[in-house]
Amino acid sequence: MKCPFCAHPDSKVVDSRPDKGGAAIRRRRECESCAKRFTTHERIEETLPLVLKKDGRREPFDRMKIIGGILKACEKRQVSRETIDRLVDRLEGRLQEWSEKEVPSTTIGEWVMTEIHDIDEVAYVRFASVYRSFKDVNEFMVELQDLLKK
Ligand SMILES: [Zn+2]
Numbered sequence: 001m002k003c004p005f006c007a008h009p010d011s012k013v014v015d016s017r018p019d020k021g022g023a024a025i026r027r028r029r030e031c032e033s034c035a036k037r038f039t040t041h042e043r044i045e046e047t048l049p050l051v052l053k054k055d056g057r058r059e060p061f062d063r064m065k066i067i068g069g070i071l072k073a074c075e076k077r078q079v080s081r082e083t084i085d086r087l088v089d090r091l092e093g094r095l096q097e098w099s100e101k102e103v104p105s106t107t108i109g110e111w112v113m114t115e116i117h118d119i120d121e122v123a124y125v126r127f128a129s130v131y132r133s134f135k136d137v138n139e140f141m142v143e144l145q146d147l148l149k150k
Contacts, residue, residue, distance in 0.1 A: 001029055001040055008033035048095045052102045061095060063088055066108075070116065073127035077120050087115045 001011050008031050015028035025042045050058040070084050091111055095103060109131050117124045 003031035003034060003036065004038050005036045006031060006034045011038075043092075048092065049098050049101050049103045051105050051108065053105045058102060061092070061108075063092070066091065066112065069130075070112065070123075070127070073116065073130070074120060074123040077123050079120050079123060083119060087112075087119065090115065 002009055003011055010032045011029040012032060013027050014030050014037065017026050018024070019026040019041060027040045027042060028037060029040060030037050048061045051061055052058055066088055067084060070087065071081075074084065091108070094111060095108075113124065113128055113131065116127050
């Protein structure tokens with residue numbers, strides 16, 4: 001793990017503890033060159049299923065991509081970055097519990113929508129409009145009407 005201060009390639013672990021209910025490991029490291037300390041969060045990514053896209057391709061779950069999409073949907077809304085991080089943590093938790101080797105991207109989309117719906121309704125409509133546009137406009141309108149009824 002490269003030192004963020006001097007870019008020295010070697011560091012030693014001075015402390016290590018499970019993070020986020022065991023899904024990640026938080027390590028305190030000390031640079032072997034400048035002796036400054038920094039923290040790393042290591043995730044156990046190989047346990048996550050591959051994402052099966054609509055065109056049949058498979059790709060690894062990309063946390064940053066999901067966060068990017070949610071950030072866009074939450075633009076100018078009162079949603080903190082921490083709330084979004086926790087949302088994606090929950091998403092990763094569900095992926096870890098997924099029993100198959102592949103998970104359809106549509107399933108992840110549904111999970112994200114359910115989560116956003118609980119957080120911010122405007123962000124939900126934005127996210128849903130982008131997401132549903134790939135499927136069926138009518139479906140989106142039904143979704144929107146359900147939302148307006150509430
Ligand atoms: Zn250093």
